[in-house]
Amino acid sequence: MSDPKIEFYPYPAGGWGALRSAARQLVQHRIAAKGTRTLLSANQPDGFDCPGCAWPDRQHTSTFEFCENGVKAVAAEATSRRATPELIGQHRVAELAAWSDHDLEALGRLTEPMAYDAATDRYHAVSWDSAFERIAAHLRALPHPDQAIFYTSGRTSNEAAFLYQLLVREYGTNNFPDCSNMCHEPSGTGLKQSIGVGKGSVTLADFEQADAILIFGQNPGTNHPRMLGELRAASRRGARILSFNPLRERGLERFADPQNALEMATLGSTPISSDYFQLRIGGDLAAVKGLCKALFELDDAARAAGRPRLLDVDFIAEHTHGLDAFEADVRAESWDALTEASGLSLDQLRAAALTYARAARVIACWGMGITQHRHAVATVQMITNLLLLRGNLGRPGAGVCPVRGHSNVQGDRTMGIHEKPSAQFLDRLGAVFGFEPPRAPGHDTIAAIEAMQRGDARVFFALGGNFAVATPDTTLTQAALRRCDLTVHVSTKLNRSHLVHGREALVLPCLGRTELDLQNGTPQAITVEDSMSMVHLSSGRNPPASPHLLSEPMIVARLASAVLPHSKTPWRWLVEDYDRIRDKIAEVFDDFADFNRRVRTPGGFRLRNTASERVWLTGSGKAHFMAHALPRQTTPAEAAGQRVFTLATVRAHDQYNTTVYGLDDRYRGVFGHRRVVFIHRDDLQALGLAPGEWVDLTSVFGDGVERRAERFLLVEYDIPRGCLASYYPETNTLVPLASHAEGARTPASKSIPVVLTRHVGQAEPGAPAS
Numbered sequence: 001m002s003d004p005k006i007e008f009y010p011y012p013a014g015g016w017g018a019l020r021s022a023a024r025q026l027v028q029h030r031i032a033a034k035g036t037r038t039l040l041s042a043n044q045p046d047g048f049d050c051p052g053c054a055w056p057d058r059q060h061t062s063t064f065e066f067c068e069n070g071v072k073a074v075a076a077e078a079t080s081r082r083a084t085p086e087l088i089g090q091h092r093v094a095e096l097a098a099w100s101d102h103d104l105e106a107l108g109r110l111t112e113p114m115a116y117d118a119a120t121d122r123y124h125a126v127s128w129d130s131a132f133e134r135i136a137a138h139l140r141a142l143p144h145p146d147q148a149i150f151y152t153s154g155r156t157s158n159e160a161a162f163l164y165q166l167l168v169r170e171y172g173t174n175n176f177p178d179c180s181n182m183c184h185e186p187s188g189t190g191l192k193q194s195i196g197v198g199k200g201s202v203t204l205a206d207f208e209q210a211d212a213i214l215i216f217g218q219n220p221g222t223n224h225p226r227m228l229g230e231l232r233a234a235s236r237r238g239a240r241i242l243s244f245n246p247l248r249e250r251g252l253e254r255f256a257d258p259q260n261a262l263e264m265a266t267l268g269s270t271p272i273s274s275d276y277f278q279l280r281i282g283g284d285l286a287a288v289k290g291l292c293k294a295l296f297e298l299d300d301a302a303r304a305a306g307r308p309r310l311l312d313v314d315f316i317a318e319h320t321h322g323l324d325a326f327e328a329d330v331r332a333e334s335w336d337a338l339t340e341a342s343g344l345s346l347d348q349l350r351a352a353a354l355t356y357a358r359a360a361r362v363i364a365c366w367g368m369g370i371t372q373h374r375h376a377v378a379t380v381q382m383i384t385n386l387l388l389l390r391g392n393l394g395r396p397g398a399g400v401c402p403v404r405g406h407s408n409v410q411g412d413r414t415m416g417i418h419e420k421p422s423a424q425f426l427d428r429l430g431a432v433f434g435f436e437p438p439r440a441p442g443h444d445t446i447a448a449i450e451a452m453q454r455g456d457a458r459v460f461f462a463l464g465g466n467f468a469v470a471t472p473d474t475t476l477t478q479a480a481l482r483r484c485d486l487t488v489h490v491s492t493k494l495n496r497s498h499l500v501h502g503r504e505a506l507v508l509p510c511l512g513r514t515e516l517d518l519q520n521g522t523p524q525a526i527t528v529e530d531s532m533s534m535v536h537l538s539s540g541r542n543p544p545a546s547p548h549l550l551s552e553p554m555i556v557a558r559l560a561s562a563v564l565p566h567s568k569t570p571w572r573w574l575v576e577d578y579d580r581i582r583d584k585i586a587e588v589f590d591d592f593a594d595f596n597r598r599v600r601t602p603g604g605f606r607l608r609n610t611a612s613e614r615v616w617l618t619g620s621g622k623a624h625f626m627a628h629a630l631p632r633q634t635t636p637a638e639a640a641g642q643r644v645f646t647l648a649t650v651r652a653h654d655q656y657n658t659t660v661y662g663l664d665d666r667y668r669g670v671f672g673h674r675r676v677v678f679i680h681r682d683d684l685q686a687l688g689l690a691p692g693e694w695v696d697l698t699s700v701f702g703d704g705v706e707r708r709a710e711r712f713l714l715v716e717y718d719i720p721r722g723c724l725a726s727y728y729p730e731t732n733t734l735v736p737l738a739s740h741a742e743g744a745r746t747p748a749s750k751s752i753p754v755v756l757t758r759h760v761g762q763a764e765p766g767a768p769a770s
């Protein structure tokens, strides 16, 4: 490992730094001309969908949309390195478990199915048939299908997800924990209650028309770099961009478009945020409630002066329900409580409300800074309330925009990956495929971990992802996984979840998004749904990393044939031509009528979003204002005489969730090291600590369990006092399973109460002098 270096990064997001970093990735993965071709076919009408993020693409793009982190995602998949069974089998699993996540990833692509051998503590190659037979034998032997868990990560295509949920339901359970449980679940839950549909209502065209864009708890410079293109254009035409984020994030400040020759040549850049509100971690509910309160006051003043109203009273009367109770609750909230809880001043809240009131068309975007809190659902609904007050829903240039993570996480949910499916969907699925689907609700991510912990769940199967690392309460969760009789992972790369295994374990390697998927000699395309409900085709071009790889739909179909010998579903026939799977999807979901034809029009098609048509599929047929009290103060100010901080776990620039590409976080000025804690200068002083010193983090929940993460480097940062930030997943061990969003059970990994103590013990080699 290189020495850690902490050095302010003075440049805009994007720009030459992005090009240099992208070039380095190609070299690291030994990708020459082939890689360039691979990249050029990302997000093209007849190429593959970028596996990076769920931000949509401009239709009919003719030029390659450059995205540094898209390059990393593609390069990581197109790497020429191979993790063969021979290579992996050279090491005992106990040995591999001591490697860093970065080093496991760096072994390259998996090439053959492997089984764990307890006698030697090693993985070795097995045939596909024996792997499927082994899984089938375990599943058939379980006393009840609810003793098996079927996880999904959001890179899975619509076709694979549809077949997967069908297999699992024909087998007999709704146990579908999903990465969405840890991600945008509160957005779906909150929006469904408020506006009748749990998805974003805007399209890219709306970004061209918005007068103001509010961005809450999202770091697009790292996690959705292509979004910066839209924000840059909006900023250039004078739209106001209001960022709400405890951390100063470079991508929300300035951006140089690598595709803009002038900006690159002149080292110029475009400011992104017009206003930056550095609120307290978890302060968004209070901030937005404050904006609503200020808006009511502005409206009072307008009314008193005989000026036009600032509330959209016609919209409110025709389309909404519950204003009176909401308004009374907001007016009764004191400014003191709102400023204290948000960490913003009255002036800041009033200024933001004025900007909001002056904009005719407003979009609100949000990410994990909103959803990974106990009060996440309430915050999503408060943001929606703010928009409803001025009719900013269901008209051009306005609406809600939860920015999804994984490239098909939204599509997987649409395809029925859900632990609480609706009766209507199950009826239809059962009718189309001639079986009786299970009706009992299944396990979400937290319930799945609890079931394994109790020993009630015996088989864990994962279609993608890295469950052992992405989930909270690492020590407890990993112990739960180890209690299983069998753990199975369908994966592209070796990761820690393969090493934290059950009594028996299998790793099944699959084709990646960028690779040619031939069935019966014919290239197949899959489909995905982006964050704005656009469904489009994706066809890989690269030769597969190994001749032994199977596609995800094929893995599901072959497993189904082994597990369900009496199934009426023609599994193998369906996967000979993915059009056949899509025809079945169209039979089950009305929104996918004529799927195969519509998805072949350039750019694909948009799924209906009723909220964007001002049709409200709520109980009352109207959009709902939802009143919410400020979150209770659950964190003690002190624990055993030590100051308690609130820690948010965030992504560094060189990672994709649990996949660590590199050790830099360029925009935040961190190089060569990941175990850092960002902290305000005055807090350092108050603790008698200095930047460059090492600390341990201990979380404070009062449940008697010690949760501790050791040896983190203190980094002074522009962050409010009392707030800390550190990287995910190194800090997941600090989050108790029981700390999660109310009503959506997303782990509260953005608000962990912790105390800092000086690290004693072995000094870190290469620690920078402070």
Ligand SMILES: Nc1nc2c(c(=O)[nH]1)N[C@H]1C(S)=C(S)[C@@H](COP(=O)(O)OP(=O)(O)OC[C@H]3O[C@@H](n4cnc5c(=O)[nH]c(N)nc54)[C@H](O)[C@@H]3O)O[C@H]1N2
Pocket: 052, 053, 054, 069, 183, 216, 217, 218, 219, 220, 222, 223, 224, 244, 245, 246, 247, 249, 280, 281, 282, 283, 284, 366, 367, 368, 369, 370, 404, 405, 406, 648, 649, 650, 651, 652, 653, 655, 656, 657, 658, 750
């Ligand atoms: N390159 C890359 N792209 C990715 C990913 C990746 O890891 N790498 N992950 C993908 C996935 S699955 C997802 S879900 C998305 C995640 O994308 P983001 O939502 O951007 O994810 P995070 O980095 O977790 O944190 C977001 C921001 O929330 C801020 N924040 C923390 N706490 C609070 C708070 O209480 N209030 C407010 N207002 N802000 C807060 C942090 O400072 C940070 O800027 O990105 C997707 N795209």
Ligand SMILES: Nc1nc2c(c(=O)[nH]1)N[C@H]1C(S)=C(S)[C@@H](COP(=O)(O)OP(=O)(O)OC[C@H]3O[C@@H](n4cnc5c(=O)[nH]c(N)nc54)[C@H](O)[C@@H]3O)O[C@H]1N2
Pocket: 152, 153, 154, 155, 156, 179, 180, 182, 183, 184, 368, 372, 405, 406, 463, 464, 465, 466, 467, 470, 471, 490, 491, 492, 493, 494, 495, 510, 511, 512, 513, 552, 649, 650, 651, 656, 657, 658, 659, 728, 729, 731, 732, 735, 749
């Ligand atoms: N503390 C904390 N915890 C968090 C978060 C946080 O912000 N803070 N964020 C949460 C969020 S938003 C999410 S979405 C989850 C992510 O949780 P997961 O989705 O479970 O994790 P990933 O790291 O995205 O999964 C990476 C693995 O997917 C496999 N993979 C990659 N491409 C493919 C493919 O095409 N097919 C298959 N089958 N496998 C593939 C590779 O083997 C790789 O190792 O983590 C959550 N956990």
Ligand SMILES: [Mo]
Pocket: 179, 182, 183, 184, 404, 405, 406
């Ligand atoms: Mo996510």
